[in-house]
Amino acid sequence: MKKINLRKMFLALADVFIIVVSGILANYILSLVGYIGTVASKGLLSYIVINLVMCLFTLYISGTYSKLWRYFNAKDYMVCGIAVFSGFTLGFVISLFLQIPQRKIFCIVYFAIALVGILAFRFVFRKAFLDLTEAGRAEGGERTLIVGAGNAGRMIIREIHNANEQNDVNNPSKNIIPVCFVDDDLKKLNQKIEGIPVVGTCPEIVKICDEYRIDNIIVAIPSCEEEEKRKILDYCSATECKIKIIPYLGELLFDDGHTQLISQAKEIKIEDLLGRKPIEFDRKEIHDLINGKVCLVTGGGGSIGSELVRQIAKNNPKQIIIVDIYENNAYDIQQELVLEYGTKLNLVTLISSVRDYDKMELIFKTYRPELVFHAAAHKHVPLMETVPEEAVKNNIFGTFNVATLAEKYKAKKFVMISTDKAVNPTNVMGATKRACEMIIQYKAQHSTDTEFVTTRFGNVLGSNGSVIPLFRRQIENGAPVTVTHPDIIRYFMTIPEAVSLVLEAGAMAKGGEIFVLDMGAPVKITTLAENLIRMYGKVPYKDVPIIFTGLRPGEKLFEELLMDEEGLKSTQNKKIFIGNQIKIDETDMLSKLEVLKKTAENNDSEKTVELLAELVPTFCHKVND
Template identity: 45%
Template sequence: MLRILFLRTVNKYASKWLVLAIDLFLVCVSFFFAYAIRYNASFEFDLQHLLLQIPFVLVLACIAFALVGSYKGIVRHTGTKDAFNVFLGISIHTIFIGFALLVNGLLAIFPTFSIPISIIIIHFLLANFMMIISRFIFKAMFELVNTQVKTITNILIYGAGDSGMITYAAINRDRKNNYEIIGFLDDNPNKVNKKIDRIKIYNPDKIDAEFIEKHDIKEVIFSMPRLRSGRLLELTDKFLELNVKVKTVPTLTKWIEGDLQANQIKNVNIDDLLDRDQIEIVNPIVMSKVSGKVLLVTGAAGSIGSEIARQLTAYNPKKLILVDQSESALYDLQQEFVQLGLSNFVALVSDVRDLKRMERIFIKYQPEQVFHAAAYKHVPLMEKTPYEAIKINIMGTKHMADLSIQFGIERFVMVSTDKAVNPTNVMGATKRIAELYISCLSHAQSNTKFTITRFGNVLGSNGSVIPLFKKQIEKGGPLTVTHKEITRYFMTIPEACSLVLEAGTMGKGGEIYIFDMGKSVKIFDIAKRMIYLSGLKYPGDIDIKITGLRPGEKLYEELLADGENTTKTYHEKILIAKTNQIDFVVTKGKIEDILLELPSVNNKKLVSLMKEIVPEYISKNSEFEELDHEVSNELMN
């Protein structure tokens, strides 16, 4: 109880007047001991003379401390700067004493008043020592009581280099949390078993369950900016399975005014665990290409479209036209931009399937570049409704592309997907046909530059697996995965949208840009990591249920179709897919025919027509598999 009372008292910063009173008391004590030391502890000095000198010494001390402000520091946060202020205050105090005695000696104001120089020197040394050491004693007492009252969190810091030391210092400065740093971890064998500030450096591969239990380790903080993503993934999986929380230090650019604060150390996010390096695109050409231009973004309220719009605002466009059929989501984006103080945009509730409405928008706003992100993307839903998938993904794209040529748009960038590669479902097939239509238009003219960006799944996008897992965890599970071996390529939303903007400045038109996305990731592994990152255990707290592949769902996604290969660009992570040659006139005709027949034929006929346009479209786990069997039987006969 006394400890808690003390802690509550010192948590309210000690009054500066109390600190000044203690400092003056120590000045008196040091002055007395200066006399005692001078006279070899015999106390054979004039005590009455000493008592007359103390008020004189205290007045000069008050003046000196007031000039320096040494009593204004927060004692429980005492550091070298505070110690220097004390030293400076005592130094000025000593100079004042010497100057006063010199003036008194010359003018004989008080003939009998004098202090030996030896006393002044000893007093200077004692006062410095006592005042500085008292502050550090008070600080140590606070830390001791604080440690005993609060729950200690034992942690390890991964990285014994400069970043690790900065993290170590930031944690030591933090008084809101009670961390105890048990050790550093580092892969460098030359550092292992050495010590930093008496704290041992360990080999991370030697940390096991016994070590964690023995030292009661609760957290590991990763503080190594250049740590390979694969190594981060390996270690994170290891510590999560040991029931240890994993945190990470932000990059230098995100530090507050160049200084790392303890509250910036955050839990590792699932997008930190993609098993590949984050793709960074810094291209000043984007600024020159979009600054001062009128830009139109379709699907602007979606995950990708809204991030494209956000990134475009940073390039100072003349006008940003945001088009989406989702009223509520578009309103949210509009309010977000209003709160940011943006005024060079307009949000329009519109549908890309409505050709007349789109034409009026082009006439009124005269856009110069189009970023086409509007699409239906959910595989199971589109497998049940090919009519709607064709209408938005193919017809909507055709409307926007045709209008872009009609109105002389400089650049048209289409957002595609890896599901368009060797498609096994309706959604992927419609996106591939949309790609083909863009290729046909690009081949036929050169005024408008058409570009396609093709990438994998986006972490955190609407309807993606990450938000689904979060909801399932909140409800207590289980997490649902369609197949234990199913894998996907992943990227973050900012990465995906950076590619779209980059593509808007590259090439001559007609290219399909893809990412070198590294290795694909098992969805089952992501599910386990999300359970661990939530502070829970698998399967003890939350289980994972295998539900079976959904209609049209692939086990493995691809970024290139059969027969495609790639060429490099100036960015090592961005490649151009070299597609197979097609008959542009015939392909364009077939696409236009399917749109003409759209209102009058059933789903089976629509899918059959799509398979004619995209021969590599083979249905999987779908009612439309019978169409592939019919084709196979015809070939055999």
């Protein structure tokens, strides 16, 4: 409070000096040009005193002394100018009433000099402050906007003040220069929180960041709803600032009843922009499924497969068997688990292909898995358009091999991972995955010992082959970001969500179901690219170009999660649904599979696509220009 009073006093004294000197200077200037309208020294002094008192009064009641000069904007300069004009007008009226000698030309020149002086003083001081701030920033300080002027925001300011008072150079708060708050509570507007002003609302974030030269944004609303947080992050991501988020209250770490918020602030993640709450799953049900079981994961080194292995490992399995054809990925997840669990986890890593029936049978015969999670597949859409026979060999007949062996060796459950691209597929990869779904439903129709189930979801953020890693590489290498079409949209989920869906589906499975996740609203890929560029502190289309390359072979503008005839049934989890089972003509399907297998083994690409279309009636092959 003392600092604020001293600041007001200094600013008022500067105004006193400017108004007094302006009167003397105006009189002197007019005397130099021989103007007869100059006032006598007695009248001059009286007139200056009256104007001084009136100007200080109008400046005070207009709030200009409550506004820090570093936050002055065009509106504040205008208010200040009106206050000076009002003060001189009152002074002129009072001097007329008191019959103090005056001349209109003198009043005009006096007002003009005083107005310029008062506004120039504030401008110079504001610039000097910002220059000093820039120097502070060069030493590591970041001009910071705090979103949320509630308890969390107040705690952050106190942290910063404490760090500065203690001169703790290792404290992350030491490098932060709090500039202002924004808050959607209009009652807080123009108030001060721990001396820092609330200057606007969340929709004004872009304008405020530009006006106040903000480097860093901290979103300090740990109790806000997911939809509200997404809107705030949309505003923040439209700036060039770095963004950090205070975690939800339940995620904060407290120490003896206190917590340091800034050290727990997290960088914004792309999944924060999905526009829906994270999907919650029944952890007890998943634990009961895994506990004490031998679990086999095909494609266990991939992005989905490796996360499956991680989550299975947390639920006390009897044994985990990782099967993957790519040894580097398999080795990576193996070493990760060895480092974390040591000898506590019974882990077997096998380099094998699901295409090799005899080798897969040896694995089933040796380890007798009770739970089989089938994640192995070729998933890259454009590459599979080039070699459709390989997609058929790996996806369709690899699935057929593993499913057949799971049934033969009486595994309790078989969970296959499918994709939304299997619905009314327009590409080879999607068609092969739909064929896989048909195989699983066929197996479910006559299997007595094994429960066969399919999980279907959209694109997985950060998975191998997804757009996010590609966009990141392009941005980090200074290359343009490539998007196939400005209007292309996709459903997205996180890798942990996808894997939890797989595990809970396995727990729910009774046989033959296709589990579908309610993934919320689809996301426009162009918007995703723009937000990711902003998260790197760059401006889309300016710092990083976005180039539209055209739809790739077999690619659709939008994906679907259900076929028309499937419909939906709800489950105990409000976000998980079951597509109705479609009756499979076993004789017809098996005969078509036999012909398709021979054609694919002969590497006849064109004929393979034709036969795939016969097998999958909903396949409408598109070859984009």
